[in-house]
Amino acid sequence: MTPEREHSLPVVKRLFLTVFAGVGVYALASMVLTGTVSGLAAIGRSSAAPGTAAARLVVQGRNVFRYDTFGDEAVWGGVLGLHKAIEGSKLGGVGAGVSPKSALALGLKVDAAKIPPKVAAAIKAGKVNLDDPAVTVTLLKLNAVVGVRGFFDKRGRLGSVGITCAVCHSTVDNSFAPGIGRRLDGWPNQDLNVGAIVAAAPNLKPLEDALHVDEATVKKVLLGWGRGYFNAELNLDGKAVGPDGTPHSAATRIPSAFGKDGQNLHTWEGGWGSVTYWNAFVANLEMHGTGNFLDRRLDDKARFPIAAAARFGHTRPYVGEGVLPAPAQAQTADRVTEALRALDFYQHALPPPKPPKGSFNAAAAARGKAVFNGAGKCASCHMGSLGTAPGYNAVPPSAICIDSFAADRGPDGTYTIAPLQSLFTRSKRGFYHDGRFATLLDVVNHYDSCFKLGLSAQQKSDLVQYLKSR
Numbered sequence: 001m002t003p004e005r006e007h008s009l010p011v012v013k014r015l016f017l018t019v020f021a022g023v024g025v026y027a028l029a030s031m032v033l034t035g036t037v038s039g040l041a042a043i044g045r046s047s048a049a050p051g052t053a054a055a056r057l058v059v060q061g062r063n064v065f066r067y068d069t070f071g072d073e074a075v076w077g078g079v080l081g082l083h084k085a086i087e088g089s090k091l092g093g094v095g096a097g098v099s100p101k102s103a104l105a106l107g108l109k110v111d112a113a114k115i116p117p118k119v120a121a122a123i124k125a126g127k128v129n130l131d132d133p134a135v136t137v138t139l140l141k142l143n144a145v146v147g148v149r150g151f152f153d154k155r156g157r158l159g160s161v162g163i164t165c166a167v168c169h170s171t172v173d174n175s176f177a178p179g180i181g182r183r184l185d186g187w188p189n190q191d192l193n194v195g196a197i198v199a200a201a202p203n204l205k206p207l208e209d210a211l212h213v214d215e216a217t218v219k220k221v222l223l224g225w226g227r228g229y230f231n232a233e234l235n236l237d238g239k240a241v242g243p244d245g246t247p248h249s250a251a252t253r254i255p256s257a258f259g260k261d262g263q264n265l266h267t268w269e270g271g272w273g274s275v276t277y278w279n280a281f282v283a284n285l286e287m288h289g290t291g292n293f294l295d296r297r298l299d300d301k302a303r304f305p306i307a308a309a310a311r312f313g314h315t316r317p318y319v320g321e322g323v324l325p326a327p328a329q330a331q332t333a334d335r336v337t338e339a340l341r342a343l344d345f346y347q348h349a350l351p352p353p354k355p356p357k358g359s360f361n362a363a364a365a366a367r368g369k370a371v372f373n374g375a376g377k378c379a380s381c382h383m384g385s386l387g388t389a390p391g392y393n394a395v396p397p398s399a400i401c402i403d404s405f406a407a408d409r410g411p412d413g414t415y416t417i418a419p420l421q422s423l424f425t426r427s428k429r430g431f432y433h434d435g436r437f438a439t440l441l442d443v444v445n446h447y448d449s450c451f452k453l454g455l456s457a458q459q460k461s462d463l464v465q466y467l468k469s470r
């Protein structure tokens, strides 16, 4: 059995069958092989022998992470009409459509393993029109757009689109072309312009209603986030602008989703919970999958006015646009709950990638490690290989000398002590939750003044090399 076929959703099986009928044996074999090889690598890393329950969970979890929409196409396609924007008016949708070129420009990534060799050769030879939205639709049919799933009717027409975790938390290695390559699960997509993608939807009415603003304002907010950023609490508290009055400063960087094992709290704001908690939160409240979600903390009207009014903390499976009051009774089957165990397991099995050779100076990094653990006082919060503190790993804003805007949007007013693994995978959009520090040296200088460390220039640059080596 191939990993792909272990997917729980019948609709996916159907889609794969239709797609592969036309793709040919070689492509199928190569795809299965790629899937199996990376599956085994993941299994090896989680020290779970193939065939064991743990190994199966990794494969199932990977499929959920990459391909499961939890039924959210009811919202992204069904309510917002994003599939129509992708098709464009020529194919029966609206507007100019989204060509592969513009999809890549929005930061979407393409999984090269899903492109049949013939098509790949045609692309390389310049024989595929990358300005044609019909090609994007074909890529969706091949399930090749990372984190975006097309849903097709019997006649092969695009009927809806949904998103998966991978759209934000995966990228590709660009081995085929920029934006096209092998998947890198858990790496943040620092190029993704989430806001611009949502803003392209023909129907923004649900967002206008939720935020009590007009369409122009919704668009301004969405377009203000910028690449690699997303405002994950907007739908809870309605805070569209941050401390400096821009939508950008209210958004946070998309974090990585690997190397979370052994850590209690996740997300930039402290207090939300573990990966387990946040996965359920995101699948239900951000992606708008259809599932159950319980969190009585969201009943707090002062902190979470929108969520409290809409009763997000008591979500039952239903097919709505996600901002209406959640119904007290389930109206459809739960598509989230049964996926959570494998999803959780998979993320914990994803190891943080090692920085490439030559991306730091090893001798300076060794000296920097001593500064980190000694004069820099860094290890009093960022401990050992965890990179965060064992226990309740969050601190008040004053402990790191920054404002409380984002911390106050979480349940307990703190910031999670960010784990420092694999910073090279997420250094394109600055550091700290809102990217306020452009470089690692800026971060170090901030601590130097916050903690009155008095580090020398040499110590600072060694520390930077050490951070790059983690």
Ligand code: HEC
Pocket: 163, 164, 165, 166, 167, 168, 169, 194, 229, 230, 231, 232, 233, 252, 253, 254, 255, 256, 257, 260, 266, 267, 268, 269, 275, 278, 279, 282, 283, 286, 287, 343, 347
């Ligand atoms: C639209 C983009 C987007 C999608 C889709 C998305 N996430 Fe996230 N994710 C984010 C952002 C942004 C944050 C940071 C939120 C915060 O801290 O306020 C985050 C935080 C996380 C974290 C915490 C990481 C850390 O170290 O703080 C995990 C784990 C995670 N997401 C997993 C998932 C899973 C699993 C899914 C699918 C069920 C998913 N995400 C879907 C954008 C996304």
Ligand code: HEC
Pocket: 268, 372, 376, 377, 378, 379, 380, 381, 382, 395, 399, 400, 415, 416, 417, 418, 419, 420, 426, 430, 431, 432, 433, 434, 440, 443, 444, 447, 448, 463, 467
């Ligand atoms: C009091 C606890 C504490 C100490 C001490 C501390 N940090 Fe941090 N660190 C944090 C917190 C909390 C964050 C997350 C800030 C945010 O969410 O914006 C963070 C974030 C970071 C980041 C950014 C990570 C990212 O992905 O953006 C770096 C780099 C970092 N710290 C390095 C250091 C270094 C180097 C030192 C020592 C000079 C140090 N820290 C000392 C708590 C601490």
